[in-house]
Amino acid sequence: MDELNEIFFSCKKDMDKILKKLQKEIHRIRLGSKSVVPLLEKIKIKCYASFFPLIEVATITIVDNMNITIHPWDRSIISYIDKAIIDENLGFMPTNKGEFIHIRLPILTEEGRKNLMKKIKTQIEKTKIFVRTTRKKYNQSIKKLKISEDLSKTGEIRIQKITKVSIQKIDVLFFSKEKEILSI
The missing domain is CATH 3.30.1360.40 (Gyrase A; domain 2)
Structure with a gap:
């Protein structure tokens, strides 16, 4: 069970790093x-x-x-x-x-704002792919453990919950940035 908790901890830590990197990249895309x-x-x-x-x-x-x-x-x-x-x-x-x-600084036109949003969407999608790849990696780590099938399934469900939370945070970040860019 300690091995499983270590996997959950590492998974959450890795997904948080991915999210922080995205936040830094998106924070750099600002106006003014x-x-x-x-x-x-x-x-x-x-x-x-x-x-x-x-x-x-x-x-x-x-x-x-x-x-x-x-x-x-x-x-x-x-x-x-x-x-x-x-x-x-x-x-x-x-x-x-x-x-x-x-x-x-050049004034951002409507087209410029839309191009910024395209860039951000691309970054968001890449980040979601990284999160899903991390999920897959940790699910494979669980399968390698010598534990019961029920415990393995429970572990995968928990990894999925961690993934879902990370993807929700990514979406919240996207919508707040979209609101900032399109409302100015």
């Missing part, structure tokens, strides 16, 4: 400047014979919902920052103003 700043902060800038995160070499300011400015502490690296942002391919182009870099 507040959602872009965390992505900008992590961009690596090649300067001073090394790589530095943008946040360590410049100040990032949110002007309004669609505008961001980046003021490097050393103006000589502004072209490196500009190039790094372009290379990151985040869906917008920075404008080098000499003293600072200006980023104007």
Whole structure:
């Protein structure tokens, strides 16, 4: 029975990891400047014979919902920052103003929102497949145990319940993101 409980624990833990990864990926898909700043902060800038995160070499300011400015502490690296942002391919182009870099975020059209939803749906489906693959893996682990058939069936039913809960959490995540994207 301890082996069975260990399998349930490991299954739930693995499914939770899958869900957390999905949450991170979907959280990155946001609208407006507040959602872009965390992505900008992590961009690596090649300067001073090394790589530095943008946040360590410049100040990032949110002007309004669609505008961001980046003021490097050393103006000589502004072209490196500009190039790094372009290379990151985040869906917008920075404008080098000499003293600072200006980023104007594009306004998301209805078609853009629908494309975002398609991307999210694809991620959701892939995640559900990972969850089901995990279920299969742990069901096979149960079958390998030397336990009675009744206990084995009970174990598979419990694994199915864990899977069902995980898929429900994925659906809740999807519907909340859909509401956020389509309601703006």
